[in-house]
Amino acid sequence: MPVAACGSLGRPLLLVGGEGERRTLPAAAAFADGVNWQVGVCGFAHKSRVLAELCESLGRDPATLRRTHAPNFQLFESEREFARWRQDERRGRSSEEVYAYIRKRGALYGTAFAIEETIEAFVDTGCSGFMVFCNSAPSVDALRMLAELPSVYHALGGFRLGGSC
Numbered sequence: 001m002p003v004a005a006c007g008s009l010g011r012p013l014l015l016v017g018g019e020g021e022r023r024t025l026p027a028a029a030a031f032a033d034g035v036n037w038q039v040g041v042c043g044f045a046h047k048s049r050v051l052a053e054l055c056e057s058l059g060r061d062p063a064t065l066r067r068t069h070a071p072n073f074q075l076f077e078s079e080r081e082f083a084r085w086r087q088d089e090r091r092g093r094s095s096e097e098v099y100a101y102i103r104k105r106g107a108l109y110g111t112a113f114a115i116e117e118t119i120e121a122f123v124d125t126g127c128s129g130f131m132v133f134c135n136s137a138p139s140v141d142a143l144r145m146l147a148e149l150p151s152v153y154h155a156l157g158g159f160r161l162g163g164s165c
Helices: 024-031 041-057 079-087 095-104 112-124 138-148 152-157
Strands: 015-016 036-037 064-070 071-073 108-112
Touching: 015 024, 024 041, 024 071, 024 112, 036 041, 041 064, 041 112, 071 112, 079 095, 079 108, 108 112, 112 152, 138 152
Parallel strands: 015 036, 036 064, 071 108
Antiparallel strands: none
16 A cells, blocks of 8 residues: 555545654554654654554554654755854754754754755655755745755655646
8 A cells, every 4th residue: 555646545645643652653553654753863763663563563564654754944055054043042052952953853954965964864764755844934946955955856756846746
């Protein structure tokens, strides 16, 4: 039951968001088409292993359950601009604490190069999609740059912005 584009399963997709290993992940293994987490790369790998074990215990092929990540997203022109943003006192944390939080949650914050490295790390752990949260309204160009990063383009199976179902 692989998940296909545009809901071609003949019914709406069931995408479960949540990290709970006692109730949420077992329910997802039994009933969902996909799962969505907002965790860092190590957390994503761990949740993937737990989910695979749950699927196997139910006789389900873990590959039939799509795994996605829901990171916050903000593209910066340069490392310098990103550093200034992290140092803003309104964040209520030091620059190092902000950076650690971003990495812990797997957020796509930084330059295009840094974001692509993060995406590649997620894809390497089996992530097959991203649902980005934009904390500040991004420009169309920023979203286009994100979609056209080689790792994103490859993960999307060659889909380009402007495509339709």
